[in-house]
Every structure is written in structure tokens, then in C-alpha cells.
Amino acid sequence: MTVRDPVCGMDIEPRSAFALREHMRQTFYFCSQSCVEQFDKDPHHFVTTSATTGFNPERTLSRIELPVADLPFYKPVPSLESGLLALDGIHDVVTNAGAGVLRVEYDPQLATIPQMAAVVRSAGFQVGGTNAKIGIENLRCASCVMFIEGELKSTPGVLSATVNIATQEASVDYLPQKTTLAQLNAAIETWGYKPRPSMSDAPVDKQEEAHAREYSRLMKMFWFAAIVSVPVLLFAYPQYVPLIRDLSMETIRWSWVLSAIATLPVLFYSGYDFFTGAWAAFKHRSANMNTLIALGTGAAWLYSTFAVAFPSVFPEGTSEPFYDVVAVVIALVVLGQALELRAKGQSSSAIKKLLGLQAKTARVIRDGKEMDLPVEEVLVGDVIQVRPGEKIPVDGVIVEGSSAVDESMLTGESLPVSKKKGDEVIGATLNKTGAFKFRTTKVGKDTALAQIVKMVQDAQNSKAPIARLADTVSGYFVPIVMILAVWTFVIWFVIGPQPQLVYALVTSVTVLIIACPCALGLATPMSLMVGIGKGAENGILIRSGEALQTARAIQIVVLDKTGTITKGKPELTDVVVSDQSSVNSDQLLKVAASVERVSEHPLAQAIVESAQARKLELSDVQDFEAIPGHGVSAKVEGRGILIGNLKLMNRENIALGSLEEQSKSLADDGKTPMFIAIDNKAAGIIAVADTVKEDSAEAIKALQSMGIEVVMITGDNRRTAEAIARKVGVKRVLAEVLPEEKANEIKKLQSKVESQKSGDLRPSTFNVVAMVGDGINDAPALAQADVGLAIGTGTDVAIEASDITLIKGSLKGVVTAIEVSRATMKNIYQNLVGAFFYNVLGVPVAMGVLFPFFGLLLSPLIAGAAMAFSSVTVVGNANRLRGFKPKFSVR
Numbered sequence: 006m007t008v009r010d011p012v013c014g015m016d017i018e019p020r021s022a023f024a025l026r027e028h029m030r031q032t033f034y035f036c037s038q039s040c041v042e043q044f045d046k047d048p049h050h051f052v053t054t055s056a057t058t059g060f061n062p063e064r065t066l067s068r069i070e071l072p073v074a075d076l077p078f079y080k081p082v083p084s085l086e087s088g089l090l091a092l093d094g095i096h097d098v099v100t101n102a103g104a105g106v107l108r109v110e111y112d113p114q115l116a117t118i119p120q121m122a123a124v125v126r127s128a129g130f131q132v133g134g135t136n137a138k139i140g141i142e143n144l145r146c147a148s149c150v151m152f153i154e155g156e157l158k159s160t161p162g163v164l165s166a167t168v169n170i171a172t173q174e175a176s177v178d179y180l181p182q183k184t185t186l187a188q189l190n191a192a193i194e195t196w197g198y199k200p201r202p203s204m205s206d207a208p209v210d211k212q213e214e215a216h217a218r219e220y221s222r223l224m225k226m227f228w229f230a231a232i233v234s235v236p237v238l239l240f241a242y243p244q245y246v247p248l249i250r251d252l253s254m255e256t257i258r259w260s261w262v263l264s265a266i267a268t269l270p271v272l273f274y275s276g277y278d279f280f281t282g283a284w285a286a287f288k289h290r291s292a293n294m295n296t297l298i299a300l301g302t303g304a305a306w307l308y309s310t311f312a313v314a315f316p317s318v319f320p321e322g323t324s325e326p327f328y329d330v331v332a333v334v335i336a337l338v339v340l341g342q343a344l345e346l347r348a349k350g351q352s353s354s355a356i357k358k359l360l361g362l363q364a365k366t367a368r369v370i371r372d373g374k375e376m377d378l379p380v381e382e383v384l385v386g387d388v389i390q391v392r393p394g395e396k397i398p399v400d401g402v403i404v405e406g407s408s409a410v411d412e413s414m415l416t417g418e419s420l421p422v423s424k425k426k427g428d429e430v431i432g433a434t435l436n437k438t439g440a441f442k443f444r445t446t447k448v449g450k451d452t453a454l455a456q457i458v459k460m461v462q463d464a465q466n467s468k469a470p471i472a473r474l475a476d477t478v479s480g481y482f483v484p485i486v487m488i489l490a491v492w493t494f495v496i497w498f499v500i501g502p503q504p505q506l507v508y509a510l511v512t513s514v515t516v517l518i519i520a521c522p523c524a525l526g527l528a529t530p531m532s533l534m535v536g537i538g539k540g541a542e543n544g545i546l547i548r549s550g551e552a553l554q555t556a557r558a559i560q561i562v563v564l565d566k567t568g569t570i571t572k573g574k575p576e577l578t579d580v581v582v583s584d585q586s587s588v589n590s591d592q593l594l595k596v597a598a599s600v601e602r603v604s605e606h607p608l609a610q611a612i613v614e615s616a617q618a619r620k621l622e623l624s625d626v627q628d629f630e631a632i633p634g635h636g637v638s639a640k641v642e643g644r645g646i647l648i649g650n651l652k653l654m655n656r657e658n659i660a661l662g663s664l665e666e667q668s669k670s671l672a673d674d675g676k677t678p679m680f681i682a683i684d685n686k687a688a689g690i691i692a693v694a695d696t697v698k699e700d701s702a703e704a705i706k707a708l709q710s711m712g713i714e715v716v717m718i719t720g721d722n723r724r725t726a727e728a729i730a731r732k733v734g735v736k737r738v739l740a741e742v743l744p745e746e747k748a749n750e751i752k753k754l755q756s757k758v759e760s761q762k763s764g765d766l767r768p769s770t771f772n773v774v775a776m777v778g779d780g781i782n783d784a785p786a787l788a789q790a791d792v793g794l795a796i797g798t799g800t801d802v803a804i805e806a807s808d809i810t811l812i813k814g815s816l817k818g819v820v821t822a823i824e825v826s827r828a829t830m831k832n833i834y835q836n837l838v839g840a841f842f843y844n845v846l847g848v849p850v851a852m853g854v855l856f857p858f859f860g861l862l863l864s865p866l867i868a869g870a871a872m873a874f875s876s877v878t879v880v881g882n883a884n885r886l887r888g889f890k891p892k893f894s895v896r
Contacts, residue, residue: 540553580690
């Protein structure tokens, strides 16, 4: 065997080589010192995919810096680097965590930037760069979606691109140093579509205006085609129409000439979108839905015109025209598109509702004067006056006054929330009773409402994995239909009855017209748009179609204890007075709160707040002393007070009597008991605990009734954890788990082996696990889980790492999220099955399979109507989701 010197290209025996070098996991052999020196100066210049294929001086490596948003933080980097190196054509990966970038050397002929970005995302990281949303005018062709996405992804610097036929928008992540918006627009234009500004960020009235304008355009095109269709239809079948059947053949032939002229503007005005779209596809040597309509109607018009101009060329009985097919089919398809557009407008009602919540004006105080300004002119730091019954225009912090605020638009909680000085208020919520002033902290696109709208829009523009399958099928569907149309023509022309040419033409045109890839292409995005919108209405923010699809299959839900099952804040739960004590419960609490007011212990605040809630007047404290590991001592109103654990009582030789047993019972319930002694005599116990949220047990029971195993994970000791688990009905507890180990526990639950150990035998090789958490320490586990759900009242890091955000801090949101997912996916499957069977049954019928048995042949007119309304049916079925009602109503 010989190898080739990568520098000079000479074939040499490996054993007789002058020298060898190892580079990029390849071995290179050299014939001379000169070749070795040249290689050592710039080895990348000579690297090829195989050392034995050798000489390729033209191929050079490209280098790129990929920005990774959360690179320095909580996720492991080795899996990211190994994932990239596993791609063909990747030669080196260097991580610069400080700068937040990956430096990648790659062969652009083998590896693409979108492939690298996909690996980064699959490793749980977010790729940096810029996102652009680009509107695409008149995008209704499902098979075009795949072509436009491919064109965008092939543009240098594009990280990812998705095109959504439901919203008629492309969402593109790209590196601005590598490409420009003009290049992205040019990529869309190459497929015959006109880019326009995205309507997602436009005000509701602008969106509705654009929607109405497009609907009006389609309806004008329909009415023009429909009006022309009436006389054309009458003269297409003269033998069935009174008066016309009495006309001479010569007159009828002249009417056909007029039909040819009249249907030309139908083709090029009403059918403009079809022909321009077909031409753009033809230039790329591909075909789409527009190709089918353009071919079918164009062939019918050309055949008809040729038959009218040269009737003697055709066999007897075959020279009658089909201008009615041209006019009526285009009219019906355009009508279908208009109805589909109107139904789509209803599908996006959730976004319109959210945007409609925004206040239009704000009462701003500047230079001591109140002035009403449009909300767009409010600046960060402005002071705004809000009166009873008014909407709060933007986010901020109260600086004067107090009130009760209805935050149901954000949290779904119908009870108003009390607000006082220093509390945050959120834009678009409703002020109920009092008046207050607040200083703005977030305006414009930074407000909570704007972020929610953006998240919902991003999710609606994303794709579920099942949608990608539908797009792929749609891409192959059109060429298959065209092949079937050719076969149909040939079969009917060769073995069909007389007049064979007419039968061949009619059946092949019918096949072209009835096939509808649009129904397949619309099946998923329309349902996603409605489903994600319904989630938002119920306080569930779903980040992507993939998260929504995965949530349907959740088998195990892991709940973090603190802040998720519990309130995450200690509260006073019990005040136990000793039988021998001379004080009652209020007096005991007053004494304890007076002492704890001075303390810095984490549980002290809960005792003080409870006393204040009971309107107890606290006393001054003297001689306060903290006793590490034991408790505190102090004097209140001249009496010596001890508050602490059993060790403190034993140290001071205080007899506890029955209080010791009562403290054990409280501890078994997950509470923290503290003994109180007054003047060296046991007075009682106060117990504090992180209490369970009111609706946690009900939500967990609902999850279990859905066939989902619920697991609790916590860093607390097992005794406390199991006490909480008993209260809420959780049977499996993972206690004393360190924050960094939570992700590993999720990984174990995802494996079948671990589930079998716990007695849960499932047929799959892995489990679909959801993690619900709220803290920074939950972020790795949220990222590791198949679906991460973050409590909206939690930290930004947890929310960022999650797939679904529950705006309200209730576990009922988990139930609702899964219900939304299941309802949406059921709707998607209904759409896909309906669209699939429509095409599977419709195309063979159009080909004429029923003719030999029943003498039935499908008319192109009926085929056009069926094709048009198949898409409308899919959109209509998606709109049924708007009636979805969750098990737990948030209103």
C-alpha cells in the first residue's frame, strides 16, 4: 500500500517515508525534508479528510467564533466539545469560557454552521447571535417551507432558520458579522416570495389592518374569477343550458374564443401567485403546490385554446375546450385561501388578547406637573400616578400610596393582591381600590407583558419535531403527484375509452389539482399556534413546539420541595402552651416575637410577622444574647426569656414534661419546634415550617390520576422531606440531594434501569422526565430533564433554563401544561390523519380507479373545490382548540 505526500503529491511507501507527522488525529507521510518543513509551517493548509487520499492544496479550513450565551455558567463543557468534534469536517474546538465563545476550525464542504448550532443547542446551551423575524408575503405553499428554510440555512453565517406557514414568517438566528438582513431577504426572494417587515412586533391594529388588506386582495381575485366563471361555465356545456343549446355551432365556437380571452386575466390576475411561485420553483429545478395549480390550469387553457384554434387536428369529439376548469378551479382555490386566512386570524386571538391588555396612555409626573402621554413615550425613571380602576401602564416600584391590584392577566389568580410602598407593580394589571405613584423600571419591550408576548410569538414560530416530518413529506409530495399525473395521462391515453385524449387530459389535470400538500403543511403549525396561545391564556408560557410535543409524553414529574411544593418561606404553624404555664398563647407569642425581632435567625422573621398579623404589641428587649447552636436569651419586661432547642433546655436544667414528646410530634410533621422558657420554667413551644401551598396536594393527585409518577427531590433531611411528602401524597422521595447532584438524579430517572429498581417497569428504554423548580440550584436539573418547568415566581436563571414557565406559582399549572400539550397534539394528529387520508383517497379517485367498477370519474371542478376546502378544514379543526378548558380553571 502506498500513501501520498500531502505537500508534493508523490506516492511513497510508508516504510520508506523520510518522516511522518501526527495532526488532527491523522498521520501524514513525507518524501523529503523540504516537504516536512512546508507542512510544519502551515499544517492546516494540507489537511484533508483522509491521509491516504492525500494531495488537495485547494482545500482550506474555515474558522468561526460561535457565541454561546450561557457558556461560563452551570453546564458542563466537555460534552459540548465532544459533540462538535463528532461532526464530519470539524477539526478543532477551543472553548473560551471567559469570552463566551467557541472557536471552531472546520471544513465548510463537510460541516455547516446550522449543524454546529444544532449540536450546541442539543448540549443544553443557547447559541448567541442575532434573531431576525422576516415576514413572507402570500406564503401558502407547504412544500415551499422546506425550500426557503434550506435557502436561508445555506446563507453564510446563519445558525438556524424556521419558516412558519401559519404566521407567514421566517425566524432566523444569524451572526451579524457574517451575514446581513439584505442577504436573508435575497434568499427568500430567490424562491419568488417578497419579504416584508414582521407583523409579530406590530401593534394589534396594524396587524389587523395588514390581515384585512390581504383578505380583501384575495376576495377581489376570487370575485373576478367567479364572475368570469359564470358565462364560461354556461358555454362550456351548451347542451344543458336553455337558449344556448339552440345556438349554431359556429356561434358557440366564437363564444369559446371569447372564453379563451376572458380566462387569460383570470390566469394572470387571480392566479398570479400560483404562476409566479411555480416559475420561481422551476428556476430552482423543483416543484411546489403552485406548480400543481399552474400546470393543471395552464395545461387546460393551452389544450382548450389549441382545440378551438385547430379543431381538425383532434379526433372527432375531442376538440371541446375546458376553460371552465381554468376559471372555476382558480376561483375555488383562491376562495379557500381567503377563508383559510380569515380562520388563521381567529387562531392568533391569544396574542391579540395579550397585546390588547396594554394601556394606551400613562399619567406621568414631570417637573411637578401631571401629563397624559402615550405609553410609548414613557421613560425609565418616570413617576406615574395611577388612580382606582385604571390600568398600570408599565412595570415599576411603588413610591407613594397603596392599593389592591388585579394581576389575573399575568398570574391567573382572580383575587387582588395588596400593594404598598416598595412593592413591584406590573404593566397591564388593573388597579382596584387605592391610588398610588410608582417609579418605572421597565418600559417598551422590556416589560413583563412584552416579554410574555415575545415568548409566545417565538414559540408559535417554532416547530415541533412532527412538523418537520410533515414539511419533509410535503417536499417530496409534489414531485410524486406530478409523476402520478404523467402516468395517469399515459394510461388513459393508451388503454382508456374514446375519446382517449380528453379522458387522459381531464384525469391528469384532476390529479394535479386535487393533491393538497398544504393541508399536510398546515396541520401542525395551526394547532401549535392555537395551543400555545391557549397555554398563555392560562398562565403557561411554552417556549417551543418541541417542548409542547414532549410534554404530552411525560411519565415522571420531579418536584423540587422548597418553593415548588411549599411556599419557600417559613411561617409560624403552632403555638403550644405548657400546662404549668401562667401565660396564654398570645402572650407566649408576644414574648417570643419581642425577642426574635432583635435576632438575625432565618426563622425569626416568621415569628415576628405572625405576631404583627395578630396585632400584638411587642415589648422592648434587654440583655439579648445569641447562643450559637442552642438559641437565644434575653429579658422582656424584667423576666428572663430563653428560646431554643432541646440542648439549650437541658443545659439550663429546665424540666419540659410533656413538651418534649409534643416537640417530637411536630418535628415528625416537618416543622421546626423551639422551646420557650420564662424565668427558668418551661412555658411552651412555637413551631415554624415552610408550609405546603394550598393547592399542591390537589395538583399532585391530579397528576397521578393522569398516569404520571410524582417524585419529590430536596436537599432537606429525609425526616422533613417524608413529612411533606405524606401531606401532599407523594410516594417517592429523593432526600438529602446536593444541588449539583440534582441533574444526575434526573438522569437516573430517565434511564429504564433506575425505574425498574423502583418497581416501575416500563416498556420503553428511557422515561420522559419533567422537572419543576424555581431556584438557581434547579437550573442544571431543569436543563437535563426532557421538559423543564420553572415556577414564574422563581429566579431568572431557572426560568431561562426551562422549556415551560408557569407564571403563577402553583403546581396546578403543571397539570394545565400537560393538558394543553395533550389536547394540542391530539388536534395535530387529527389534522395529519385527515390530510393524509384526503390525499391517499383523493389522488387515486382523481386518477380514475373507480371508473372501471362504477363508471365514476372525478370532475376537475370538484377536485378544485375539495383541494381548496381541505386546508380550510384543517384550520377550522385547529380552531376547535380555542374551546379548550383546563381541569383547573385559572380564572
